[in-house]
Amino acid sequence: MKLTVTGSNGEVGKRVVKLALKRGHTVLGVDLADLPSTAELTPQESGNFTYLGVDLTDYEGSLNAIRGSEGIVHLAGC
Numbered sequence: 001m002k003l004t005v006t007g008s009n010g011e012v013g014k015r016v017v018k019l020a021l022k023r024g025h026t027v028l029g030v031d032l033a034d035l036p037s038t039a040e041l042t043p044q045e046s047g048n049f050t051y052l053g054v055d056l057t058d059y060e061g062s063l064n065a066i067r068g069s070e071g072i073v074h075l076a077g078c
Helices: 011-022 059-066
Strands: 002-006 026-031 049-053 071-074
Touching (some): 002 011, 002 059, 011 026, 049 059
Parallel strands (some): 026 049
């Protein structure tokens, strides 16, 4: 399943991303930062992870973040 995880650089978001990847999902991490926090991901997990630095108050950016996703885990602001 292709998941979008907002707040993917936060403490909870990082754990959700790691768990989703461990379960075989493809994950798009979304956060304000330009770069993802992927230090805890194995090379195999990194292959199923992509990142989009976007402000979710930007309508077009938000649409790009969820386009094609089969599920959304909204953790931005947590």
